[in-house]
Amino acid sequence: MTHSAAHPVAPGARFAVAPMIDWTDRHCRFFHRQLTRRALLYTEMIVDQAILHGDRDRLLGFDAAEHPVALQIGGSDPQRLAKACAIASEYGYDEINLNVGCPSDRVQSGTFGACLMRTPGLVGECLAAMAEASKVPVTVKCRIGVDEQDPEEALDALADAAVAAGVRTIWVHARKAWLQGLSPKENRDIPPLDYGRVHRLKARLPQAFVGLNGGLKTIRMAQEATGPLDGVMLGRAAYQTPDILGEVDSAFYREPERPVDYPALVAAMADYADRHMAAGGKLGQVTRHMTGLFTGLPGARRWRQILSEGANRPDASPRLIYEAFAQVRLEPAAGARDAA
CATH class of the missing domain: 3.20.20.70 (Aldolase class I)
Structure with a gap:
């Protein structure tokens, strides 16, 4: 990017x-x-x-x-x-x-x-x-x-x-x-x-x-x-x-250009969601803001789907964020970004 x-x-x-x-x-x-x-x-x-x-x-x-x-x-x-x-x-x-x-x-x-x-x-x-x-x-x-x-x-x-x-x-x-x-x-x-x-x-x-x-x-x-x-x-x-x-x-x-460290971002958000849930919050309150990530990349649709459908289940845990991220390919093949 x-x-x-x-x-x-x-x-x-x-x-x-x-x-x-x-x-x-x-x-x-x-x-x-x-x-x-x-x-x-x-x-x-x-x-x-x-x-x-x-x-x-x-x-x-x-x-x-x-x-x-x-x-x-x-x-x-x-x-x-x-x-x-x-x-x-x-x-x-x-x-x-x-x-x-x-x-x-x-x-x-x-x-x-x-x-x-x-x-x-x-x-x-x-x-x-x-x-x-x-x-x-x-x-x-x-x-x-x-x-x-x-x-x-x-x-x-x-x-x-x-x-x-x-x-x-x-x-x-x-x-x-x-x-x-x-x-x-x-x-x-x-x-x-x-x-x-x-x-x-x-x-x-x-x-x-x-x-x-x-x-x-x-x-x-x-x-x-x-x-x-x-x-x-x-x-x-x-x-x-x-x-x-x-x-x-x-x-x-004017900071040096550096790509987003998506694994670190996912880990930070899973940790944050864990703390939020430990305080009585719900996973979906955190993950609903994350569904737009990876737009245009292979797996983006599954990322959205897993977070949207899974986050509000009674047994939802922050592991869901890792499961959704596993569906994303960060290096798209030529022309794949628009088709995801």
Whole structure:
């Protein structure tokens, strides 16, 4: 697995795996960390009320191996967000991020997420309160606008409010969110991408960190998209084809290229699953994040099948990971990768 040296990224450019509800839990992040030492990993969005009233250790706890790791919070009340940040920063996250981009119905009913694009002043109040309460940097992730908003005006207003609140890192999903008429799933694909809008924001705010999210499927695409920006963030591609994360450290952090040590990865995940099960967890909670490995290689289908069908059986044990791995051939014959 290699990347092209023809597309070097700017020194200091960061690579992140996007926060994804139901996907980027602590088990997913531990798995991704076996593939990349340097990428910034995000939690799922956790609502401030859950942090204030829920099982904090379950919601906020993570393995030290996950660093650097960022917590994403959802909310729209400055005081609640400040209290949640104060609690969360004690857990040792490297960054706390405010969600101003999620278009889900659940988020809209709570008047936060992407609909906050309409109230940049409130976003600024939230970020300022979070920054005052947090021991770690506070950042924001947003869209370029929602519904009928003009993306030029909407994104500038949001970014200006963030900067005025002392926030210096702005991650932008380079699509509008259509809160009326599109489902959350459709909002990830149908609104057109506008990378140029994110580039214009960076040109306007050269001292801010501006990172790009949306539509990036490979490490080469991520390298090419970085351009004048400070970072890129991949979501579904990183989750569904996690092997690509093995390219991140060399492509973005100038570390020597080295192939993924798959036997070591499998052993690490089996050991992790063993510890998780000893603490009362289920094997499937770990292995469900691993099924996308080896996509295109001979045996990948059997790998997925064995993990998917076997992990939730009552007698499932971490040995299942080794059994599935035994079906994979890491060196495909010419043309075999596409046929697996």
